[in-house]
Amino acid sequence: MTAQTFDIQQFVDRQPLRPVHFTVLALCTLILFIDGFDVFLLGKIAPAVAEDFGIPVEGMTSVFVAQQVGLAIGAFGIGPITDRWGRRSTLMVAAAFFGPLTLALAFVNSLALFAVLRGISGLFLGGLLPVALALIAETVPKARRATFLSIAMAGYSLGAAAGAAVAAWLIDRLGWESGFLIGGIVPILLLPVMHFLLPESLPFRVRRQHSRGRICATLRRLDPSVPLTGEERFVLEESRLGANDTGGVFDIFRSGRAPATLLLWAAAFLSMGNIALMASWMPSFFFEMAGVPIQDFAKVAVLGVFGGFLGSLTVGWFIDKFSATGVLIAFYLLNSLLIVLLGTVGFGSLLFVAVLIVWQFSQTGGQAGLNAYLAQFYPTAVRGTGFSWAGGAGRIGGVVSPFLGGLALASHLDLGTTFRLLAAIPLGVAALVLILRISTRPGAAGRRPAEQAA
Structure with a gap:
């Protein structure tokens, strides 16, 4: 048979x-x-x-x-x-x-x-x-x-x-x-x-060619009623694998994935670096440049947690309904605009609180959306490697970027100028995602359609 x-x-x-x-x-x-x-x-x-x-x-x-x-x-x-x-x-x-x-x-x-x-x-x-x-x-x-x-x-x-x-x-x-x-x-x-x-x-399990018994057991955990005759040949859609993928580190650069991988690394570096920079220095910026007591800033900043939670919770819904890269670009552009407003709107006003909450929504939601994109971009054989190495690039950004905060304080910049400069970071992420979107659209050179979450 x-x-x-x-x-x-x-x-x-x-x-x-x-x-x-x-x-x-x-x-x-x-x-x-x-x-x-x-x-x-x-x-x-x-x-x-x-x-x-x-x-x-x-x-x-x-x-x-x-x-x-x-x-x-x-x-x-x-x-x-x-x-x-x-x-x-x-x-x-x-x-x-x-x-x-x-x-x-x-x-x-x-x-x-x-x-x-x-x-x-x-x-x-x-x-x-x-x-x-x-x-x-x-x-x-x-x-x-x-x-x-x-x-x-x-x-x-x-x-x-x-x-x-x-x-x-x-x-x-x-x-x-x-x-x-x-x-x-x-x-x-x-x-x-x-x-x-x-x-x-x-x-x-299928990619690593586990035994038929283990594959069938997992199949029945997902769907107890799945009909299995014993004659099935379990496969993954071939276009999702890449002919040369072995699960090694360098596979994230093979099969036309190198440009997208580098773009994703750069985006993760800037995105996670921006989060670390703002978390490390934002209270100090307002204290040193605007005379806002640390305790007063902390009380207002707590409200931003709700915006961040809502951003993480909803960005996936937007991605499921619309283009993933389009949603990411919108979130990071909004992030950039709101950083400018944080340095412009008077601290403690209702408008400032609203801007802070929506900024946290865009920042946390943008990072969650980028993670969701990464989790779907690579094929099974290299998904863990591709995702975690982009995360590693982001961790490096988180180590390096806080030094910019110290440089801003040492340069005696005012709050508005500092935040306008910082707004360039999420703007850079949006630009990188736009390039990624263009390079992975139908007809683009090196595109592997089944691997895209765009």
Whole structure:
């Protein structure tokens, strides 16, 4: 009997939403919540940690550097690993390591050991986001994919906000150690839940030529009623693979992907660099250039969290309804305009609060949208590598760009001029996405239609 071709990607894309899709979304969102909580926690509690170790806050620099280096190395390293070992396995191994490492931070009494442990935990934290989003992208039907990805990214934003809640409510009662206890215990508790409830990526199983039994078991988790005769030949749509893709690092440059990969790296570098720059220096800009007390700015800035959450939550819906690159260009252009307005509108007015909220909407939503695009752009064989290496470029941007804030203060620029200059960064991201859109449209040289999320 002739084997019947069974296209896995078409099967995934044509599925109606089922409980398993919401299970994957819930677990990945919780993973990203812990990721966001853990990554941003240190900045919130650094003064309390420094006081306990009997050092000035600037003495925590080694810990911050160790964390950023670990995150960057992890982002670059975990992609090739997940493209070979699988999404589910990588998430479980990462949680099994960063959970205990984070938990241990609550009990160390040496700053040097604290920095080392923080750096090592960063190796495993750095790749959680791209792997979790890759699993969602390879499990959820195409019509709802970007929406699910943006909901998961909203979990990351909520995790970052939860770190602020810990700093505000638990430090005085339970000490700074409570943050690391939460950040360490939760991923450990998640391990058995992931083991029993989280399926492996079906396209990954087929791409890595797993046994028929394992592929069929995953198929039936997605659709218990799927008819299987035993004669199927499981394939992925050939145009999504690339003839030379082996899962290696250099595959992200093959099959005509090199120009788009470099554009995405540059966009991630500028986008994440802009987020780090504004998060690090915005309160200082308003204090030094406009005389706004740090405490007053912090009270207003809290309102921006709602805009950021809404941006993460809704950008996927826009992408599912419209062109992905068109939505990204709109978000980053809006981001640029609102940065100019932040430096122009009077602080504390209702108009300023509205501008701040919408700016956070555009900034956080734009980054979430870029992540959603990355999660769908590459084929299964190199999705983890492509996504995580773009994230690594973004991490480098996050390390480098804050130096621009110090340069602006040292140059004694006024607030309006500073923010007009900073507005060029998201404008640059919009320009890069526009070039990407033009280069990947139908008829463009080197375009691989099935790989585009545009």
